[in-house]
Amino acid sequence: MSSKPDITLFFLGASRAIRIAWLLEELQLPFELVASPRASNGLAPEEFKAKIPTKMGKSPVIKDGDIVVQESSAIVEYICETYDTSNHLIPKDPKTRAKVREWIAAAEGTFMLHALAILYARWRIPSAAKEHLPEMESSLSVNVHNDLNWLESELSSPSPSSSGGRTWLVGDDVTAADIMMGFNTEFIFTRKLGVEGGEEWPNVQKWLERVKGREAYKKSVERTGYSL
Ligand SMILES: N[C@@H](CCC(=O)N[C@@H](CS)C(=O)NCC(=O)O)C(=O)O
Structure with a gap:
């Protein structure tokens, strides 16, 4: 288990990425925010996609040290399993x-x-x-x-x-x-x-x-x- 977060959140406006921002605030974890509003066609602007370290270029994505995780559900599980030491967000029972x-x-x-x-x-x-x-x-x-x-x-x-x-x-x-x-x-x-x-x-x-x-x-x- 990594005890020292080094998290960057790639956040597209009006998107599922709010799940991850909320989770990080809930656990009071520090994070760097790389954010962008949507382009006029509703999609992610190309300059923003170029910054996201995945082939899909979708948001949310997190980078934590040397690991990159995409898919909001996988990110939520990764963050909870790594940093929710009291296991209250994904209980053990x-x-x-x-x-x-x-x-x-x-x-x-x-x-x-x-x-x-x-x-x-x-x-x-x-x-x-x-x-x-x-x-x-x-x-x-x-x-x-x-x-x-x-x-x-x-x-x-x-x-x-x-x-x-x-x-x-x-x-x-x-x-x-x-x-x-x-x-x-x-x-x-x-x-x-x-x-x-x-x-x-x-x-x-x-x-x-x-x-x-x-x-x-x-x-x-x-x-x-x-x-x-
Ligand atoms: N199943 C993925 C969906 C990711 C996804 O489709 N993200 C949308 C925003 S909610 C996106 O990045 N859209 C911008 C684009 O396709 O240009 C997840 O849960 O993270």
């Missing part, structure tokens, strides 16, 4: 850990997958087919609704140690589950990706407000200038 890992996997593999299908349809549909976009969005939104219903039901069920609804996704305190899931949930609502139709997810909204009110999250937003 196998059952709690499995639940945290379930959300880490779901953030990209389920929620982002389904939300991005809608965003890519908006971006890429040929103009000759544009009239079919509302129908496409509506059929793709079924997946997003199912995902949010799952999140809503988890947040409505009692946490292991209290009988009320839960404050955080797993257990009584913030874990890597909240840190991974916060971004995609905000992204889905802000970009209106499959959430139209009158259905509401009140516990999801309350949890998202708690995420935004968390001190370490606010610090990460302030330092990076993150805004969706």
Whole structure:
């Protein structure tokens, strides 16, 4: 285990990289920030991509001494396993850990997958087919609704140690589950990706407000200038 962090975070504006900035603030780890706003086409500017030490050039990426890690879920696991000495963000107990890992996997593999299908349809549909976009969005939104219903039901069920609804996704305190899931949930609502139709997810909204009110999250937003 490396005990002395030497972390650089490559941070593209309005992106998943906020997960990593929040995590680093949560653990009070010092880091160098290499940040860039998006180009006018919504992508990462070429000059910024050239600085990122990976072939993909996507954000987030971290460099910690001699290791470079990409993919936000892998970065979260690496940082927690290396620097979260109290193991509170990915708890040691196998059952709690499995639940945290379930959300880490779901953030990209389920929620982002389904939300991005809608965003890519908006971006890429040929103009000759544009009239079919509302129908496409509506059929793709079924997946997003199912995902949010799952999140809503988890947040409505009692946490292991209290009988009320839960404050955080797993257990009584913030874990890597909240840190991974916060971004995609905000992204889905802000970009209106499959959430139209009158259905509401009140516990999801309350949890998202708690995420935004968390001190370490606010610090990460302030330092990076993150805004969706
Ligand atoms: N699955 C990857 C996704 C990385 C990714 O697609 N990042 C986007 C920003 S959220 C990006 O770098 N886009 C800029 C571009 O493609 O130019 C992760 O979880 O880190």
